[in-house]
Amino acid sequence: MTQQAIFGISVLFGLLSWGIVAKQYIWPALRDRPLVDALRPLLVFHSFRYIGLTFLMPGVVSSDLPIAFAGPAAYGDFITALLAVIALFLLPGVLGIVVTWAFTIVGSLDLINAFIAGNRVGLVPGQQGPMYFVPTVLVPLLLITHGLVFRLLLRRARSGRGGVVS
Numbered sequence: 001m002t003q004q005a006i007f008g009i010s011v012l013f014g015l016l017s018w019g020i021v022a023k024q025y026i027w028p029a030l031r032d033r034p035l036v037d038a039l040r041p042l043l044v045f046h047s048f049r050y051i052g053l054t055f056l057m058p059g060v061v062s063s064d065l066p067i068a069f070a071g072p073a074a075y076g077d078f079i080t081a082l083l084a085v086i087a088l089f090l091l092p093g094v095l096g097i098v099v100t101w102a103f104t105i106v107g108s109l110d111l112i113n114a115f116i117a118g119n120r121v122g123l124v125p126g127q128q129g130p131m132y133f134v135p136t137v138l139v140p141l142l143l144i145t146h147g148l149v150f151r152l153l154l155r156r157a158r159s160g161r162g163g164v165v166s
Helices: 003-030 035-056 067-090 094-120 125-158
Strands: none
Touching: 003 035, 003 125, 035 067, 035 094, 035 125, 067 094, 094 125
8 A cells, every 4th residue: 555545545534534523423513602702612623723833853853844835834934833822812702703703614614725735746755753643643633623613603693693702
């Protein structure tokens, strides 16, 4: 089996496994909470995306990891982590909801872009070194939790409360 096939299977199993966890445990714990109370643990989780900066550390990742992948992936994660922390501080206000929207749009696009960039530069999974766990274990959970954030925000917006809970 090729490295790319193993990588793809790992990502798919990550999505499947975390999807089950989200459906069985995370969503039931969040769905009936007020919006801000449901968003906070998801934002705290995403505040750890500073870990993506590790893609810029030779010795942790292979020195031949293409910077065309590593740079955008690292800084996209870091910007997303900053937005998550800013949103946490601004909630429950309207500005907190606006920043939460920005966080989840930017963060989702960052993850999608990383997969596209990795494919475009011919990324070999071994070039990621120990950071291999990020796209295979962590990114599937990040994608799923972004989906939950979108679901919470859209549900609240459709309810006519404009996304803000008093």
